[in-house]
Amino acid sequence: LQRILDWARGRNDLRLLGPAGAEGRAPTVALSCNRAAEGLARDLSAHGIMAGGGTFYANRPLQALGIDPDHGVLRLSFVHYTSDSEIDQLLGALDRVL
Secondary structure (H helix, E strand, O other): OHHHHHHHHOOOOEEEEOOOOOOOOOOEEEEEEOOOHHHHHHHHHOOOOOOEEEOOOOHHHHHHOOOOOOOOEEEEEOOOOOOHHHHHHHHHHHHHHO
């Protein structure tokens, strides 16, 4: 998870929501991107990546963070068996669609 967080922090075309450290963080990452999140999630699926895009019923918190609910956030979820090769695949796909 830390690789994803570090990658996101190093970019200027998206915003990482939540803590920048993996320790004590839930394994779900929300990114506010320059593109609408639903379209990003759809584009990632063409690269074998399953992600969600939208508000996830959090319109008011997103608005409080300055994020347009119509734009939404990209949500990426991880589990303890997510492999390094899957992280590589995700980062490559994100680089291509962003």
